[in-house]
Amino acid sequence: MTRADLACRLIDLGFDPVPIRDKRPLVKWRLFQFTHVTYALACDWWGVKWPDASMAVLCGMSHNLVVIDTDTREAEGWAALHLPTTTRMVRTRRGWHRYYRHPGTKIKTKTFVVAPGVALDVKGDGGQCTAPGSVHPSGHVYRATRLWLATDDVPVLPDCIVKIAAEPSHFVEATERRVPTGDLATRFGQYLDKHPLPPAGQGSDRATFDAACFALGIVGLDEQATIEEIARRTGFDRKWVTQKVKSAAKKGRQ
Numbered sequence: 001m002t003r004a005d006l007a008c009r010l011i012d013l014g015f016d017p018v019p020i021r022d023k024r025p026l027v028k029w030r031l032f033q034f035t036h037v038t039y040a041l042a043c044d045w046w047g048v049k050w051p052d053a054s055m056a057v058l059c060g061m062s063h064n065l066v067v068i069d070t071d072t073r074e075a076e077g078w079a080a081l082h083l084p085t086t087t088r089m090v091r092t093r094r095g096w097h098r099y100y101r102h103p104g105t106k107i108k109t110k111t112f113v114v115a116p117g118v119a120l121d122v123k124g125d126g127g128q129c130t131a132p133g134s135v136h137p138s139g140h141v142y143r144a145t146r147l148w149l150a151t152d153d154v155p156v157l158p159d160c161i162v163k164i165a166a167e168p169s170h171f172v173e174a175t176e177r178r179v180p181t182g183d184l185a186t187r188f189g190q191y192l193d194k195h196p197l198p199p200a201g202q203g204s205d206r207a208t209f210d211a212a213c214f215a216l217g218i219v220g221l222d223e224q225a226t227i228e229e230i231a232r233r234t235g236f237d238r239k240w241v242t243q244k245v246k247s248a249a250k251k252g253r254q
């Protein structure tokens with residue numbers, strides 16, 4: 001099956017696929033937040049322009065899709081215990097994607113803390129999710145656990161997530177109640193050891209922003225400690241690092 005065939009298959013199932021490379025969209029996908037991808041577009045994108053591109057599916061109310069992303073052992077344990085079983089699951093590099101129907105109320109795309117030390121990435125309104133069959137930059141192939149059918153009974157996003165998403169302060173308050181700063185800094189340092197930031201001008205802009213999002217949203221480190229850790233390990237200009245961390249914190253509050 002070619003990538004164009006796979007994209008058309010996803011459209012058959014009600015998804016809206018867009019081409020990506022290294023997780024970055026190759027088209028202005030936000031144009032499709034309130035409309036749908038056609039077979040003609042899919043054939044043009046993957047049949048002509050980018051035949052080897054991976055793909056993401058668009059999430060949100062207009063696409064009737066919310067995806068829960070678990071990328072830690074703690075997150076997966078919580079999800080397996082509290083979330084309803086869904087017929088559409090995808091194995092990612094570090095965990096699982098669980099697909100649910102949109103509940104019809106605003107669901108932000110962001111990281112939510114659902115329990116002390118446990119965070120879930122929720123891909124909702126305005127979000128996108130790497131589709132099965134795509135290849136991660138590391139080489140990992142995203143694989144569905146079973147063949148997806150149009151008759152699949154996909155559950156609606158459960159109320160426990162809808163309620164958390166409706167609390168604008170939940171993200172900040174929950175991270176403030178986590179473990180002592182010293183332990184958080186150690187965990188963030190371990191993350192940087194596994195994912196070292198590239199030199200300035202070689203992708204450091206995006207990588208530093210992503211690392212700050214991880215420190216603030218997943219680890220629960222405060223802004224100043226995040227700035228100190230990144231600056232100490234990289235030697236980047238402290239003012240520049242501060243701007244990236246402030247941007248990440250602002251995105252977490254949106």
